[in-house]
Amino acid sequence: MVKFTDLITRKFQNIAGSRYEEILKAYEEFFLTEEEMVIPDIKSILIPLDRYTTTVPDEVYETISAYPNARLQLVYMIDENVCRLIRDTLGEEDAKKFREKEERRASEILSRMRDRIRELGIAWAEDTVFGDKSEYVESIAGEYDMLIISKHYGSETTRTHTVSPVVFRIVQYVGRPVVLY
Amino acid sequence: MKILVLVDGSKWSQKAALHAFSVAKRKNAKVILFSVLDRKEVRAIAFHLSIRSESIDDIQRFEETAWRDTKRSIKEVITALLELGHREGVNCSFKIIEGSAKDKILEEANSGKYSLVVMGAYGKSGKTRIGSLLEDVVGSIEPPVMIVK
Numbered sequence: 001m002v003k004f005t006d007l008i009t010r011k012f013q014n015i016a017g018s019r020y021e022e023i024l025k026a027y028e029e030f031f032l033t034e035e036e037m038v039i040p041d042i043k044s045i046l047i048p049l050d051r052y053t054t055t056v057p058d059e060v061y062e063t064i065s066a067y068p069n070a071r072l073q074l075v076y077m078i079d080e081n082v083c084r085l086i087r088d089t090l091g092e093e094d095a096k097k098f099r100e101k102e103e104r105r106a107s108e109i110l111s112r113m114r115d116r117i118r119e120l121g122i123a124w125a126e127d128t129v130f131g132d133k134s135e136y137v138e139s140i141a142g143e144y145d146m147l148i149i150s151k152h153y154g155s156e157t158t159r160t161h162t163v164s165p166v167v168f169r170i171v172q173y174v175g176r177p178v179v180l181y
Numbered sequence: 182m183k184i185l186v187l188v189d190g191s192k193w194s195q196k197a198a199l200h201a202f203s204v205a206k207r208k209n210a211k212v213i214l215f216s217v218l219d220r221k222e223v224r225a226i227a228f229h230l231s232i233r234s235e236s237i238d239d240i241q242r243f244e245e246t247a248w249r250d251t252k253r254s255i256k257e258v259i260t261a262l263l264e265l266g267h268r269e270g271v272n273c274s275f276k277i278i279e280g281s282a283k284d285k286i287l288e289e290a291n292s293g294k295y296s297l298v299v300m301g302a303y304g305k306s307g308k309t310r311i312g313s314l315l316e317d318v319v320g321s322i323e324p325p326v327m328i329v330k
Contacts, residue, residue, distance in 0.1 A: 028301075029192065029307035029308055030191070030192055030305070030307060032192045032195045033191060033195065035197075036192075036201070037265065039191050039199055039202055039203045039269060040200055040203055041203075042203070044182065059296040059297060059324055060195055062182060062208070062296055062297075063204060063296070063297055063325060063327070065208070066203070066207040066208050067203040067207070067209075068207070094312075133327070136238065148325075151319075151320065161320075162320030162321060163319060163320040171302070171311060171328060172311055175330055176330065177200060177327055177328065177329045177330060178327070178328045179325050179326070179328075180325065180326045180327075180328065181325040181326075
């Protein structure tokens with residue numbers, strides 16, 4: 001706090017003093033206090049995956065390996081909204097086929113990632129969830145210290161729109177560091 | 182491993198540097214603190230703050246002062262981060278250049294030298310909607326990008 005006090009005293013020497021706490025509160029978005037000047041400890045990482053998450057680049061595994069004591073949670077999301085749409089338009093049988101195909105894809109992707117994570121010697125858990133891709137991630141993100149997510153998670157991207165709208169929403173609302181790849 | 186940290190002087194970019202140091206310590210990586218100073222931004226601020234001035238000289242003088250302060254301010258922030266990085270045993274250095282922030286950031290980040298880019302979620306204006314940041318910069322950066330809040 002010494003550095004911050006010095007700064008306040010230098011910049012606001014006429015008004016600091018008794019109004020210190022008030023100034024601190026009003027300008028908290030602009031100052032990094034001594035208390036915040038700490039190297040963060042990442043103990044848990046959430047990695048949402050889906051059908052658009054085809055490959056995870058080596059650089060991501062390299063970043064993950066910087067947190068050897070973290071617990072990784074891999075979650076493959078099957079979009080319940082798409083499933084409902086298929087059921088409403090094509091029928092129950094096609095919806096079932098879609099879900100089964102997605103479960104197979106989940107198994108393949110999780111298996112690939114499992115092998116790479118095992119090489120890093122990091123603890124992990126995995127799950128396949130049937131739900132809303134954005135809402136689910138937002139609802140559990142607070143339980144983790146960091147998110148690692150593909151720019152394509154949740155929907156197709158294009159050359160001009162390189163980040164999926166689902167990722168936009170997640171990055172906007174989740175109060176955790178997010179690694180986008 | 183080489184990590185690029187985008188530093189605009191904001192609290193968020195300083196927090197970004199802390200996360201980069203955390204990764205660098207474990208991976209024995211090199212951290213580059215990178216800052217782009219955009220004269221046009223300073224000119225716009227100078228103009229809008231001086232618009233009621235009757236003399237153009239005042240605007241120009243104000244712009245020069247603002248530009249000098251901007252450079253001094255970013256150097257102070259980067260110096261403090263370098264000190265912290267070195268104290269933590271991180272191999273870090275800095276690069277400050279002038280130009281259009283978006284263009285220079287993309288040029289550096291996509292140079293092929295970096296495995297990770299780390300940046301704050303917000304800029305010097307404090308917490309705002311971060312959509313434009315994602316659209317304009319993050320989407321075009323090739324290495325993974327860590328966005329810090």
